[in-house]
Amino acid sequence: MNYRELSILFEKLVKNECTEKEADEVLKLLSDRSYDSMFRQLVEKQFQETDEGLILNEESEEALNLQLEAILKSNLPSKKNIKKDFRGLQKWYMAATALLFIAVGAYLFKKNAPQNLVANNHQHKISFGGNKATLTLSNGKKIDLEDAANGAIAAQSNFTIKKTSAGVVVYQANVASGTVSSATAQPLFNTITTPYGGQYEVILPDGSKVWLNAASSIKFPAQFAANERMVELTGEAYFEVEKVFSPQKGSSKHERLPFVVLSGRQKIQVLGTRFNVNDYREENTVKTTLLEGSVKVNTLMEDDQHTANSAAMLKPGQQSDLDGGNFKVNAADTASAVAWKKGFFQFDNEDIHVVMRKISRWYNVQVEYRGDMRGKGFSGVISKYSDVTEVLKMLQLTGTVSFTINNRTIIVS
Incomplete structure (x- = not known):
């Protein structure tokens, strides 16, 4: 399932318009880690469009959990809409609860991501493919x-x-x-x-x-x-x-x-x-x-x-x-192997040069290296439709490399 198809299914879940079969499909996809980044992206987008909003500068993770639960509960169907379909409601709630944990993970990722990624020339935005x-x-x-x-x-x-x-x-x-x-x-x-x-x-x-x-x-x-x-x-x-x-x-x-x-x-x-x-x-x-x-x-x-x-x-x-x-x-x-077709990067202990060639091909950028890059392997999953800086921040979380963007050249050091 690609990002657009998943987005439509996710929207139906949020609006409580999922059938039992569609709720089953969401649960199945949630158990596949290769879809994590897509779900994180959709959850973040939903919070941005919700009046409650996701407060990314909140100091207390407990307060964040309460905020997410409040948003989740606000979307629960009313009794008159349940129509005795308890199994469908139960699956809807299971899927929505799983998305709650993904949202917390997305928040923690943003909170802990390094902030020293520098773009030297802000006039040239690097767009995804x-x-x-x-x-x-x-x-x-x-x-x-x-x-x-x-x-x-x-x-x-x-x-x-x-x-x-x-x-x-x-x-x-x-x-x-x-x-x-x-x-x-x-x-x-x-x-x-x-x-x-x-x-x-x-x-x-x-x-x-x-x-x-x-x-x-x-x-x-x-x-x-x-x-x-x-x-x-x-x-x-x-x-x-x-x-x-x-x-x-x-x-x-x-x-x-x-x-x-x-x-x-x-x-x-x-x-x-x-x-x-x-x-x-x-x-x-x-x-x-x-x-x-x-x-x-x-x-x-x-x-x-x-x-x-x-x-x-x-x-x-x-x-x-x-x-x-x-x-x-x-x-x-x-x-x-087919992550690229579904709309995301998936790195499994891959050499930095292989990783950067994938990024280079998709974002149409040049890559330069500073220092010894031997023995550096990287793992992670993130949407191909993320800003290139988000992809680089994920790699930078390892603490083994840092990145500088100069026009359309990414410098790895």
Whole structure:
């Protein structure tokens, strides 16, 4: 669930408009620590919009608790609104109480955050990223997807390319055309590229969905071949692959058309599944995380030091890691792997350079280092839509680094 969807659900909880099913969903999400920062952000926003307000300079934590409880109780449904739905009311109260503790945590985080983060140039506000990308058609024409109007924006190979009001690019087949081309048809390739500070969702000609992270690109034919569907990826993307059956003569009606993802250092063979691929050139490790279905990961060696490629079939909940010549499969933290898609950063004892590259890509900033950064690992979860200073304050809480912002450069020391 992304931030916008969670915001709508949260608003219904606050207004006591949650159904029992929706209250169940809130409780489920509250038990997933990867959503903590989103809930904190929503709670803080609610307090800011409430007459009682959240007094962040309050000295007494006991007084803060009383204040939060008063706001919580003010939202309890009246007896005439309960309608004998005690179970629904009980779940509503459980979810609201859990949010109370999140609110206290948000307050304590703000109270204890270091205040010596300095922005040397206040004229340049560093904004977080958004839906930004460029579509490059096979004829070389480039379309800025952020500025393009909603509706049809181009046509390619029996498909109309549309931009939806939600900021998604969709390849919609024209009447009587298919999702695959004949074996002799010359493919027309399109590319969608996100800049630093950008992300984008595209629905491919076969109906598969792809979410591109910042500084990434995907190249694909406007109409897939009859024997396989192949795309090329740089950077990071999350895939939900549609099941498509082979149209070739002699094929079983239940034979699925393979889907292949080529990245710089890997070839991933897919049938129908949900998975995340992280293959930024500047990162040492390539990570493929499987959430559903099955994929076969093949490494593609680029030098003469390794004579044989490695391969592994992943099961749901597994992640393959390719680090130089070392290839291994481990149990995955799937929430961490797809945190970027859900709208937040999740760091799990990550090296400061890896952390800052993620921040650099999303906020479109430069990073400089002062001093020895070896052995510094960081953990934490925070919304990608927070001000960059809030993200840096979270990292600075460790006491091992400090930050200075100079125009669009973050100096780590």
